[in-house]
Amino acid sequence: MxxxxxxxxxxxxxxxxxxxxxxxxxxxxxxxxxxxxxxxxxxxxxxxxxxxxxxxxxxxxxxxxxxxxxxxxxxxxxxxxxxxxxxxxxxxxxxxxxxxxxxxxxxxxxxxxxxxxxxxxxxxxxxxxxxxxxxxxxxxxxxxxxxxxxxxxxxxxxxxxxxxxxxxxxxxxxxxxxxxxxxxxxxxxxxxxxxxxxxxxxxxxxxxxxxxxxxxxHAASHVRVRSPRTGDVEALLRGRGLEVDRQGAELRVQGLDAAGIGELVGGAGLLLHELTLVQSSLEEAFMTLTADSVEYSTHPAPQEAQATR
Amino acid sequence: MIDTVALNPDRHVPGARRHPRAADTLHAEWLKFWSVRSTGWSTAMLFVLGAGLTTLVCATSAAWLASGEADESPASFITWGLFFAQITALALGTLIVTSEYGTGMIRATLSATPRRGAVLAAKAAVLTGTLLVAGVVTAFAGYLGGNWFLDREGIGIALSDDGVLRSMLGSGLYLAGLGLFAMAIGLLVRHTAAALSIGLALVFVVGNMAFLLPGTWGEWVAKLLPGNAGSGVATPVSFNPELLAPWTGFAVFTAEVAALLLAGWLVFRHRDA
Known part of the structure; x- marks a missing residue:
């Protein structure tokens, strides 16, 4: 010990x-x-x-x-x-x-x-x-x-x-x-x-x-939801107290698993195009946790920045 | 939760002694010292330079010494090679410490024996023992070789002559002291090249240049420098009449080495490895 x-x-x-x-x-x-x-x-x-x-x-x-x-x-x-x-x-x-x-x-x-x-x-x-x-x-x-x-x-x-x-x-x-x-x-x-x-x-x-x-x-997970009626789905899920983050046509939902979300949305008669559990890797979790404490952080090379212009 | 087992260290290595003793630390340092090539080479060089050059200088100077034109005593030549053997004693003393810092070995050493005083004492003992024996053996071999040529010219020296036996023992004592002197410098500066340069410069350059200093104080500075104070004991009759008496000089040298070792120990004791 x-x-x-x-x-x-x-x-x-x-x-x-x-x-x-x-x-x-x-x-x-x-x-x-x-x-x-x-x-x-x-x-x-x-x-x-x-x-x-x-x-x-x-x-x-x-x-x-x-x-x-x-x-x-x-x-x-x-x-x-x-x-x-x-x-x-x-x-x-x-x-x-x-x-x-x-x-x-x-x-x-x-x-x-x-x-x-x-x-x-x-x-x-x-x-x-x-x-x-x-x-x-x-x-x-x-x-x-x-x-x-x-x-x-x-x-x-x-x-x-x-x-x-x-x-x-x-x-x-x-x-x-x-x-x-x-x-x-x-x-x-x-x-x-x-x-x-x-x-x-x-x-x-x-x-x-x-x-x-x-x-x-630390390895945060969310459920990715796509629907032709994004706004209605978002309102429904928020109404149930879930955490919803809208990213364009995609919703990132936390607080309920994929099955639960599917039942909820289906129950309201709304159509779904995608329902996926997304889990960030441990490596990402570690990077996020230590991001502020990296001693020798790197910056993108200037040549690369130019090439993308 | 996994069930944990209280592991008894002794149970797992059959035959391990419960408490390692000072003798174990000494044994470890001895194995360490002799398991690198530099030790064998340096010790061989010490013998070759010490005994070989003494024999060579006696062979080439015997006729001149016997001719009556000589203004030097034959006894001054009988440990002549020691002057060069000093280099190898300084090298061995330096390396016993600096090779550990240079390679990172010091961390292995101190994790095996965290009592730093024990480590230092064991290193000093191994070094002293080796140089004492090598110095005395070399001096005797040089005496036998050199005296064979002196004898042929009828100016042979007997072991019973004044200061001859003392110089044989003194060669070992002086080289051992010089090794400890270099070891202390190694503890203070930790870098092989730097430590060796300082040791060689103090003994060979500063030691000789100091005789050029003016006045009585200059004479005293020269007499008291480690190489000058300590080397008198290792020769029956010194070339340099201004040196301190053999045992007086060696006492001064011993005090200087002790002071430097103390400084090295104080630094080593608390320093991060």
Whole structure:
């Protein structure tokens, strides 16, 4: 279990993490979602005691990370895949880590096998691809069989098979009762992995809820209605207290499902040309939620603007 | 809600010791130090430069030293290669810290061992041990090689001669101190090129230029600079008569290294990794 209370971090004048309070519970995958520069990595570094919070505190299993006698056996973390010396072999990297926490050497072969790097274990990691580096990082995280696993952007650089593997792994770890915190800037990735979501933007918590709640609250849906007699239909639906938004010849109705609207309109003897449930995707919901907090937003290129003239 | 299991870390990795000890941190740093190629190369270079150049200079100077025209003592030449071996000691000391910052490894290190003092102590111990042994072994090899040529000219030096054994041990002590000195600079600046340049400049450039400073104060500044204060202990008879007495100089050097390490530790202790 990870508990953060009022966690704040400033770098000079820049507020990177702004008063975050959250709890990461065991037995489920918690997705830590936000655009680039939202403060996810800084938060994770504070969890591991690498960065000092400017204010607030964070504890892992009830105490601060730095107070753990054998932290690798308590918390496994993939921070940056490239926190490696390029001249050291994968096996030697795991060897010194195992030695530092009193983990037996037999465990090294186990994790190498688990992440599929056993064949290249004695190669220098400087020759590894981004995906192999990620796999080694995950091997490091699992070295001590920790009850808490923290993975920062674990699918970066992985091929589709690797992405699916990480997804399954995260779900398995949570299924075993471990606390799993996975960060990503991709909503589509989280939608398939996470049970619970923490959404941050510009260092602030935008949403802390279950995946189902997030979908219900943010992935807005409406029913699209077209009729040759738009005005009459609009008046009828408004008369029943429904929310109607007229967009040209199309009505967007909220507050009742498609079947209900159909019965209502049919009951009044009006003709319908279209009756469709429209649900915005999670990706759109995430974009809408974080729209104001995107650190590096893009603007249309001037050439494109000219071309459309 | 899924049923949660209270996971006991020890249950899952058979054979894991409950509390890792300082020895485990030391073991980890030792493995880390020796599992990159630069360590092996630097240590080999230390030996080749130290022992090899001492032997070479003795071979080429033996006849001149025996001729009576010489204005230097043969004993000044018996650890001559040490001057160049200093470079590798500085490189090893710098890299033990800066390679971690350069690669981001420092985050792996501190997440494995959050007690930063323990990490620093282990690094210092590994570095000191390696350089002490390498320095003494190199000095003895240089003595054996160089003295073979001096002996042929009848000006051989015995181990029991004044300051000879002290210079053998002193070579190890001085190189270990120099490594710690470079490690402290590495902690303060964190960049390999910058830290190494500062270390080399202080020992080789500033150290020699300082003797050009005028007056008594200039003489003292030169004497007290780390390379000048510390190197006296590593040679039986110094080329430079203005240096402090061997052990006095080494005490000054040790104090300087300790002060710099303290500064490095104070910065390292609170800095974001």
């Amino acid at each position: 990870i508990v953060a209370r009022g966690l704040t971090k400033t770098f000079g004048p820049k507020l990177a993490v702004d008063d975050l309070s959250f709890t990461v519970e065991p037995g489920r995958v918690t997705g830590f979602l936000g655009p680039n520069g939202a403060g996810k990595s800084t938060t994770m570094r504070m969890v591991l005691g690498l960065d000092r919070p400017t204010a607030g505190s964070v504890t892992v299993n009830g105490h601060s990370y730095a107070d753990s006698a054998a932290p690798l056996r308590e918390v496994g973390a993939l921070l940056e895949a490239r926190a490696l010396h390029p001249g050291r072999t994968a096996r030697n990297h795991l060897r010194w880590l195992a030695a530092s926490n009193g983990i037996p050497r037999t465990r090294i072969d186990e994790v190498l096998d688990l992440v599929g790097l056993d064949a290249v274990a004695d190669q220098r990691v400087g020759r590894f691809s981004l995906g192999m580096g990620q796999r080694l990082g995950i091997a490091v995280a699992l070295l001590g069989e920790p009850p808490v696993v923290v993975l920062d952007e674990p699918v970066n650089g992985l091929d589709p098979e690797g992405i699916r593997w990480v997804r399954t792994l995260a779900r398995e770890l949570a299924g075993q009762g471990r606390t799993v915190l996975v960060s990503s800037h991709l909503m589509s990735e989280m939608a398939l992995t996470a049970d619970h979501l923490l959404v941050v933007g510009r260092g602030r918590m935008l949403a802390d809820c279950s995946m189902a709640e997030f979908i219900a609250d």
